[in-house]
Amino acid sequence: xxxxxxxxxxxxxxxxxxxxxxxxxxxxxxxxxxxxxxxxxxxxxxxxxxxxxxxxxxxxxxxxxxxxxxxxxxxxxxxxxxxxxxxxxxxxxxxxxxxxxxxxxxxxxxxxxxxxxxxxxxxxxxxxxxxxxxxxxxxxxxxxxxxxxxxxxxxxxxxxxxxxxxxxxxxxxxxxxxxxxxxxxxxxxxxxxxxxxxxxxxxxxxxxxxxxxxxxxxxxxxxxxxxxxxxxxxxxxxxxxxxxxxxxxxxxxxxxxxxxxxxxxxxxxxxxxxxxxxxxxxxxxxxxxxxxxxxxxxxxxxxxxxxxxxxxxxxxxxxxxxxxxxxxxxxxxxxxxxxxxxxxxxxxxxxxxxxxxxxxxxxxxxxxxxxxxxxxxxxxxxxxxxxxxxxxxxxxxxxxxxxxxxxxxxxxxxxxxxxxxxxxxxxxxxxxxxxxxxxxxxxxxxxxxxxxxxxxxxxxxxxxxxxxxxxxxxxxxxxxxxxxxxxxxxxxxxxxxxxxxxxxxxxxxxxxxxxxxxxxxxxxxxxxxxxxxxxxxxxxxxxxxxxxxxxxxxxxxxxxxxxxxxxxxxxxxxxxxxxxxxxxxxxxxxxxxxxxxxxxxxxxxxxxxxxxxxxxxxxxxxxxxxxxxxxxxxxxxxxxxxxxxxxxxxxx
Numbered sequence: 001x002x003x004x005x006x007x008x009x010x011x012x013x014x015x016x017x018x019x020x021x022x023x024x025x026x027x028x029x030x031x032x033x034x035x036x037x038x039x040x041x042x043x044x045x046x047x048x049x050x051x052x053x054x055x056x057x058x059x060x061x062x063x064x065x066x067x068x069x070x071x072x073x074x075x076x077x078x079x080x081x082x083x084x085x086x087x088x089x090x091x092x093x094x095x096x097x098x099x100x101x102x103x104x105x106x107x108x109x110x111x112x113x114x115x116x117x118x119x120x121x122x123x124x125x126x127x128x129x130x131x132x133x134x135x136x137x138x139x140x141x142x143x144x145x146x147x148x149x150x151x152x153x154x155x156x157x158x159x160x161x162x163x164x165x166x167x168x169x170x171x172x173x174x175x176x177x178x179x180x181x182x183x184x185x186x187x188x189x190x191x192x193x194x195x196x197x198x199x200x201x202x203x204x205x206x207x208x209x210x211x212x213x214x215x216x217x218x219x220x221x222x223x224x225x226x227x228x229x230x231x232x233x234x235x236x237x238x239x240x241x242x243x244x245x246x247x248x249x250x251x252x253x254x255x256x257x258x259x260x261x262x263x264x265x266x267x268x269x270x271x272x273x274x275x276x277x278x279x280x281x282x283x284x285x286x287x288x289x290x291x292x293x294x295x296x297x298x299x300x301x302x303x304x305x306x307x308x309x310x311x312x313x314x315x316x317x318x319x320x321x322x323x324x325x326x327x328x329x330x331x332x333x334x335x336x337x338x339x340x341x342x343x344x345x346x347x348x349x350x351x352x353x354x355x356x357x358x359x360x361x362x363x364x365x366x367x368x369x370x371x372x373x374x375x376x377x378x379x380x381x382x383x384x385x386x387x388x389x390x391x392x393x394x395x396x397x398x399x400x401x402x403x404x405x406x407x408x409x410x411x412x413x414x415x416x417x418x419x420x421x422x423x424x425x426x427x428x429x430x431x432x433x434x435x436x437x438x439x440x441x442x443x444x445x446x447x448x449x450x451x452x453x454x455x456x457x458x459x460x461x462x463x464x465x466x467x468x469x470x471x472x473x474x475x476x477x478x479x480x481x482x483x484x485x486x487x488x489x490x491x492x493x494x495x496x497x498x499x500x501x502x503x504x505x506x507x508x509x510x511x512x513x514x515x516x517x518x519x520x521x522x523x524x525x526x527x528x529x530x531x532x533x534x535x536x537x538x539x540x541x542x543x544x545x546x547x548x549x550x551x552x553x554x555x556x557x558x559x560x561x562x563x564x565x566x567x568x569x570x571x572x573x574x575x576x577x578x579x580x581x582x583x584x585x586x587x588x589x590x591x592x593x594x595x596x597x598x599x600x601x602x603x604x605x606x607x608x609x610x611x612x613x614x615x616x617x618x619x620x621x622x623x624x625x626x627x628x629x630x631x632x633x634x635x636x637x638x639x640x641x642x643x644x645x646x647x648x649x650x651x652x
Contacts, residue, residue, distance in 0.1 A: 004032060004491055005416060006431035007046050008109040010135075012175040014424025015042050016492050019416065019436055026050055026416060026437060034491040037155040037427035038177040044550070049415060051560045053440070057398045059411035060441025069387045072404035079442035082408050083449075086366075087456035089391040089407075090124075093364040094457075098126030099346055100363040104353075106370025107135070108396075109415065111422040111433060112333045112475055113447065116465050117368060119339050120450035123459040126344030128362060132351055132637040134375055136326060139294040141636035142303035143325050145519040146311075148509030152324040153286070154500045155427050159184045160320030163282035165193045165275075167306055168217060169290025172201035173550040175426065178288075179205065191282060193275060195220070197545060198573070198615060199608035210275065211610055212265040214543050215296050215643040218533045221305035223261030224276045226253040228312060233280040235314030242506055243311055245518025245529065252530045264535070266610065279313055284320030286310075291326075292547065296642045297536065300635035304519070305531040311515045317503035329428045331495065333421060335465065336478035351630035351639050354381030363390040368446060369412075371400040377628035377639055380597050395449060411443035418445040418467050421475055421488070428498055430481060432472070432488035447471075527635055536643070542578075542614045544592065544627060544644040549619035570622045571602040573615040574648065579605045582648060589651040592616070594644070597626025600651055614648060 005017040016032035029049045033040035052058070062082030067073025093101045103121050105114070121127050143150045158164065158181035171178040182205060186192060194206035197214045212220050228234045229250055239246050258269040279285055287310050294303050307323045315321035348356040353376055357365075365386075373379055373386070386392060386405040394403040397414045417440070420433035439445065444452075447467040454461040465471045469485055476483060483493050507513075511520040523529030572592060574584065584590060586605040591598055592614060599622045609615055616624055631640040 003434055003436050004432075004489060005436060006422065006433050006492075007042070007049075008111050008415060008420065008422055008433055009045060010107040010110050012424065012426035013038060013043070013177060014422070014427055014429070014431065015046055015177070016429075016431060017042065017046065021436055024437055026053065032491060035427070035429060037424075037429070039180055041177050041180065043176055048560050053414050053416070055560060058414065058440065059397055059399065059409065060443055062411060062442060063399070063406075063409040065407050069405045070383065072399055074399070074409065079411075079444075082410060083452050084456060086393045086408055086410065087453045089364055089393075090366070090453070091457045094125045097361070097363065098124060098344060099128055100361050101126070102128045102130070102348065102357065102362045102365040104130045104365065104370055104372065105368045106372070106375070108369030108371075111420040112335060113418060113420040113433075113445065113467055113471070114369060115335055115338075116447045117450060118335075119337075119464045120454055120459070122339040122342050123454065123463065124342070126342065128346050128348055128360065130350050130353060131347040132349050132632065132639065134350060134639050136291045136294065136638070138300035138633035138636035138638035139289070139291060139303040139325050142294070142300040143307055143323070145510070145521050145635075146304050146307050146516055147323075147503070150326050150328040151330075151502045152327050153319075153322045153502055156181055157320060157500060158182060158286060159188065161185050161284050161286040162190050162320065163193070163278055163285040164190055164288065165195065165279065165285070166202060166206070166288045167195045167290070168197075168293030169288055170196065170200040170202050170547070171288075172205070174290070174548050178426070191278065193278065195275075197610065197613065201550075208275070210267055210271055212267050213610065214545055214613060215298070215536065215538075216265040216533075217293055218298055218302040218305050218531060219256060219261050219264045220267060220272065221302070221309060222253050222256035222531065222533065223258060223265075223272055224279070224309060225249075225305070225312060226256045227258065227273060227276045228280055229253060233276070234312045238314030238316075239312065242316075242508075242514050244510070244512035244514040244516045244520070249308070249517035249530050252532060256533075264533075279309065283315070284318055285313060285315045286321050286324065287315075288324045292642065294633060294636075294638060295640060297631065297634060297640050298534065299633040299638060299640075301528060301531040301533075308515075308517060308531075311517070316515065317501060317506060319501055322502065326425045327428065328425060329423065329498070331479050331481060333423060333430070333475055333479050333481075336474050337463070337465075339463065349632070349637070351377050351632055354378055354383070354385040355630075357382075357385035358388065365389055365392050366395070367392070367402060367406075368395045371402045373402040373405070374400070374625070377625050377630040377641070378596065379623055379625040379628075395446060397443070410449055411441065412449075413439040413443050413445040417443070419469060419472050421472050429492035429494060430483065430488065431492050432485065434489070435467075522635065538643060538645050541594075541645050541647045542612055544646045545613060545615050545642045546618040546624060547615055549617045569602050570599075570620040571604045571617070573604050573606050573609050575609055575611045575613065576605045576607055578611050578648075579603060582650060584648075584650050591649050591651050592627065592646050593649070594627055594646045596629050597623065599624055599627065614646060
């Protein structure tokens with residue numbers, strides 16, 4: 001039997017799949033060509049779903065800790081015993097010190113169904129939650145402040161572009177289906193420019209590659225603005241009619257002369273002019289911006305400056321144009337009858353989670369779909385904090401690095417073992433996540449876990465939606481999506497009001513009703529209304545940047561044997577000339593360290609990165625985030641993962 005499905009991993013793809021099922025077991029996974037964005041192309045992670053669901057590391061029974069916290073020593077216990085213990089421990093805390101209970105949900109899978117936790121925690125007497133973001137929030141806030149919403153043209157509209165500028169993104173690793181449309185545009189004569197801190201895997205598709213100094217993209221963008229404005233090479237009519245705050249922006253842009261930009265970014269004046277002239281003369285022009293570029297101290301304002309190049313050149317609301325960051329197409333998917341937050345709550349900043357767990361007296365913690373020991377900054381402090389908790393429960397499909405600190409691990413239903421409906425943050429389809437097989441062993445979806453806990457804690461379990469087709473129907477109806485489950489079962493679905501080219505109507509949901517060169521909202525909140533670069537003091541040592549690995553998502557998939565076999569031993573990229581100074585040979589073991597922590601890796605020597613940079617692929621089995629102190633971006637409360645000062649030494 002063949003069943004249409006969707007991959008719910010937290011990445012751009014949102015890939016449509018076709019599953020082959022026999023005797024209640026998935027036997028094959030392949031891509032569904034009916035999705036115009038992904039065209040049946042799936043990555044290694046999608047292919048490995050059979051190993052992920054049925055592998056030896058998959059949890060089918062509840063586990064109880066029998067050894068020291070962090071050692072990962074557990075015994076299997078009956079699921080009823082596990083649920084009773086978890087309910088008892090949470091209830092005890094709720095009766096005495098409700099704010100000492102911390103709830104933390106990650107993005108292990110995207111979708112709607114996992115959000116039912118809301119109707120569990122908001123029946124409690126109180127709780128502490130985690131705020132802030134590890135992924136894309138600085139850029140999201142930036143684009144929303146500038147354009148009023150976060151959306152872009154359909155992925156396949158890329159094929160209509162004549163110039164594609166890819167800025168701080170590596171689709172060859174992180175969005176492989178986007179390459180389908182980029183390559184098709186190139187076949188039609190489009191030019192491709194890649195601006196990135198390194199010569200990435202995407203570089204072979206580019207006609208021009210520019211490598212600015214890490215953390216200086218804001219300067220490069222503003223210098224391009226200044227050149228285009230001074231030489232009157234921008235779309236005057238569009239700027240006058242559809243933008244706000246241009247005069248203040250123009251005054252700020254004057255600071256970014258070609259000489260200044262060359263000194264700061266290490267990009268030559270000639271290259272800056274060449275890129276700017278390409279943008280001004282080749283139409284239609286589209287600009288693709290990655291998430292990594294905003295995981296730095298001035299990440300939000302950097303994305304604002306880059307996104308405004310599309311507005312300056314009038315390349316908004318046109319076929320083959322626009323700015324592409326993330327695509328939060330309306331209507332959004334929402335669950336009906338969600339409880340409002342109770343009053344007795346407080347927050348912990350994700351960048352200081354370990355420290356604040358101690359400072360705020362957290363005693364009991366529940367973690368859902370997250371592995372913060374591997375994903376969060378200052379992981380050493382977090383490990384220490386988790387050790388000191390009175391009780392930790394993790395809901396997961398495997399024993400993650402974080403779950404090794406748990407007192408109880410509840411086995412979660414895995415992909416295709418529950419119903420869900422979801423949207424991608426790249427393409428505009430609505431997709432049904434079909435329940436294809438039953439949860440293995442004692443594993444269960446979070447909705448059932450929370451209903452079971454609610455029943456044991458004398459809360460109202462009926463307020464927590466069950467995971468069934470009626471739940472999906474209620475989400476579609478409440479979200480005003482004119483589609484049935486049968487419609488979604490036919491394949492990826494586009495709503496009637498879907499727009500292939502966004503902002504064609506020139507309607508922008510900003511305070512001014514226009515694209516804002518000077519953001520009214522940010523100005524009112526005390527942030528820079530106009531993007532402004534502030535020089536940092538990182539002049540000592542190397543600058544650490546972490547990049548995504550093609551075969552894993554953060555720490556997910558590290559337990560799949562076929563992927564483990566393909567991955568090299570943990571490594572770091574170092575410039576060849578830097579290595580010569582440090583007397584480091586290719587493949588030798590090095591230590592990357594700072595005041596926060598240290599990791600040991602093998603050196604990979606290359607000319608594809610700048611001197612002074614050390615680049616480490618994330619998703620390796622190392623404690624990389626022990627090097628990250630914990631700092632928020634300028635706007636959006638995202639986490640600063642890049643441009644981190646470190647030292648390197650040879651391990652003797």
